[in-house]
Amino acid sequence: MASFSLKPQQRTVRYWLQQLHLWIGLILLLPLVVMGVSGAVLVYGHDIEHLLGQGEPAATTVGEWRAPSELVEAAKQAVSDPNRVAMAVRWPAEVGEPAAVRLSRPVGPVRGEPRNQSPFAGSVQVLLDPVSLQPLKSQGMTGWVRFFHDLHGHLFLQGGVGREIVGWLGVALLVLGCSGLYLWWPRPGQWKAAFRVRRGAKGLRLHRELHGAVGIWSLVLFMLVNFTGVYIAFPQTVGSIITTVLPGRDVRAATQLARVEPMRGTPPMGIDEAVGLAKSRVPDARFLNAFLPTRPDQALRVSLVRDDHRDGAPPVTVVIDPLRRTVMDVLDPRTMTTGERFLAWQRALHYGLGLGPFYKFLVFVSGVIIPLFAITGFFMWWIKRRNRRAGARARAAIQAAAGLKAAE
DSSP states (O other): OOOOSTTTOOOOOHHHHHHHHHHHHHTTTHHHHHHHHHHHHHTTHHHHHHHHHTTTOOOOOOOOOOOHHHHHHHHHHHHHHHTEEEEEEESSSSSSOOEEEEOOOOOOOOTTTTTTTTTTTEEEEEEEEEOOOOOEEEEEOOHHHHHHHHHHHHOOTTTHHHHHHHHHHHHHHHHHHHHHHHHHHHOTTHHHHHHOOOOOHHHHHHHHHHHHHHHHHHHHHHHHHHHHHHHHSHHHHHHHHHHSSSSSHHHHEEEEEEEOOOTTOOOOOOOHHHHHHHHHHHHOOOOEEEEEOOTTTTTTTEEEEEEOOOSSSOOOOEEEEEETTTEEEEEEETTOOHHHHHHHHHHHHHOOOOSHHHHHHHHHHHHHHHHHHHHHHHHHHHHHHHHHHHHHHHHHHHHHHHHHHHOO
């Protein structure tokens, strides 16, 4: 959205913002384009899988869905690996879809594995018919969707370094958005022209007007999607800032980071019992999924949804101490504060979920336009640089000619 017309000697705020906007864009051009394209692909990744016949198989058996514990046992039998333990189980979102059970990688240390390797790395997902318990498909965390997920999420770098780099790239995009808005801001009488690309525009004018018009029309969505991406990368830091402005609890810490005191000799409660306990606290909701503890100090999380729930929107989350068989916390979107609700929506807003197909398309567009910004911004810089060099050569030629004439 920037115009780089000021001369270097004009050291105004606008000049420095132009330099910041320009060099962030040039230096980070390639990784920012990769983030935009990979994010856009992921928005429709599963839809593309279905079109290619690579999506989840249909569950055709008619009847009542089986209990979560039965799904877990059927999944374990399907992989025939006693060293794997259940990490998560979910019911179908709709009739005709399969249920799913996520089983951990083989228990025990893996040589060369980073200490804070995600527990989902090396895991396998088993898709089941929720009625007959017939295994439909077993798949590891692989495939082209996983490729783009790993690229977009952590640049294939493990140990948290990749996620932090991606988070800082998101910060860079936010800086580009804020500085671009300042540089785009039109002078009096030029507001109408600032929102469009004039017919017949060519060369530098075309790139400048396209850069600015697309930027201003997409600014709010662009900033929203990138802000949510920064939150996903730095949830504790961004969450603490949000809860300072909008009072509430750190929703992520209350769920994913909930811990219990281990008890020797006390067996944890079963998944069906945990679901029953959760539903007793939220009787108007049905089971969606559960995340099972893989360590003695982890809590068990059960997600429930009501009839008006939209796919991707935050569910009701019940945090349970499986050893003491008690409910530790209930996070219900209906009773959350504004800050808690905003935090709970971060992932859905970033992935284009929960607000219908039009919002999903807009999130896709927010990724696609990043290469457009890169191309138009690069050519604005290159054309101006070429023009400056041509002007410098012309002035040098004039001065040389004047020198020869004076010598004569």
